[in-house]
Amino acid sequence: MAKIIKWGILGLGKIAHKFASDLAKVQDAELYAVASRNALKSKEFKAQYKATKAYSSYEDLAKDTSVDAVYIATPHAFHKPHTILCLQHKKAVLCEKPFAMNLQEVEEMIACAKENKVLLMEALWTYFLPHYQFVIALVKSNKYGKLKQLKADFGFYTAYNTESRLFKKEVGGGSLLDIGIYPIFAALSTLGKPESINANATFFENGADSSCDISFNYKNVKAELHSTLLAETPTEAIFTFEKALVIIHTRFHEPTTVSIVTANTTETKDFNYKTIGYSYEIEHFNQLLRNHKIESNLMTFDFSKTLIQTLDNVREKIGLTYS
Known part of the structure; x- marks a missing residue:
């Protein structure tokens, strides 16, 4: 037992x-x-x-x-x-x-x-979901050649409300820490630390970030990442390999399906989730x-430190500070 x-x-x-x-x-x-x-x-x-x-x-x-x-x-x-x-x-x-x-x-x-x-x-939680582990395995396998590009976004619209935790800068509200973390996680978990970062953002009246556009630059790959609280976005993660396109459909960070698109076929995998995830x-x-x-042997301390340090680096790029 x-x-x-x-x-x-x-x-x-x-x-x-x-x-x-x-x-x-x-x-x-x-x-x-x-x-x-x-x-x-x-x-x-x-x-x-x-x-x-x-x-x-x-x-x-x-x-x-x-x-x-x-x-x-x-x-x-x-x-x-x-x-x-x-x-x-x-x-x-x-x-x-x-x-x-x-x-x-x-x-x-x-x-x-x-x-x-x-x-x-x-x-x-995304790290532990079967569809996400499937995609990580594909990246590592080189089955479809080398990964050439990643595009990942997360966006939705909610009316600006300073009483909502989502918009309260003093508790970490804003798009970056709340939802931008997911596209950044997608890049770090599949490509590792970037060689350089470019980022810019827009801000609400209270100084919390309303949207953030980020580029992670690697030797032969670029990751284009986006988060916003101003509009609905596809909220997909699209991996471009030499021989295929792998799409984690909306919303990529939670239970969903994955499509593999090659020159001749499109295959969509359903992971038959029975829980929220x-x-x-x-x-x-x-x-x-x-x-x-x-x-954890999966969500290691080193990975968590890399993730937060990357978020710190992006915040420095866009001029976002917390008291």
Whole structure:
């Protein structure tokens, strides 16, 4: 019998609902405790997903000795303090992307995990999805020749609202950290670190970035990346190989299909997803925890550091700073 992993969720916004929904479909795991600063929200979430405990204090959840792992789903700016709170109470932590606000914060989180000998992983769910792993394998195989170009975008329109987390610069709101991270991830996970970066952005009245255009330059390849909160975009990832076009269809970062277009054929692969998609990272994390690991072999500390450092570099290029 596999050990049943008892989960806590810290921060009960929109993404926490998706995570809880998929957690219920994962074998040998249960939602044990939830926490929000709003006591009523915590009680309602507990009832909806049949959790055992509801807390109105993040500290109380972290102190609960029955909790094995904590999913942190608070706004970006709070990822570091909430992660460290849980790690110091010997809780394994799956922290939503972006891991933190900058490289220094991520390094502090990793150091804390190592010091306490506790598992820590960035929750960038795309990495664990079967369709994305399929495309990574294609890139590595050179089956269709060398990769010549990558185009990846992520955009949607939401009316500007300074009360929304999405637009609050002080908590990391804006297009880059919230959705631009996905096209950047697509480039880093398939092409590695770029030799140089070009980037420009537009901004809302409060200084949060509204859109960002980025070019990653490699020796023989270019990645054209785009994020925006101003308009709906295809939200695809298109890989141009010497002998084929590989398209991760909308929305490429979540469960979807992949088409392989050659000179003579078009083949579309359906991966028959049965969950929202968070189940894959949950299952990976649970197995790491059962095996007493403190770091993922897929979403490694080095990769998380490369990702946040790249985001830091892009922010420097576009003149985006956080207080």
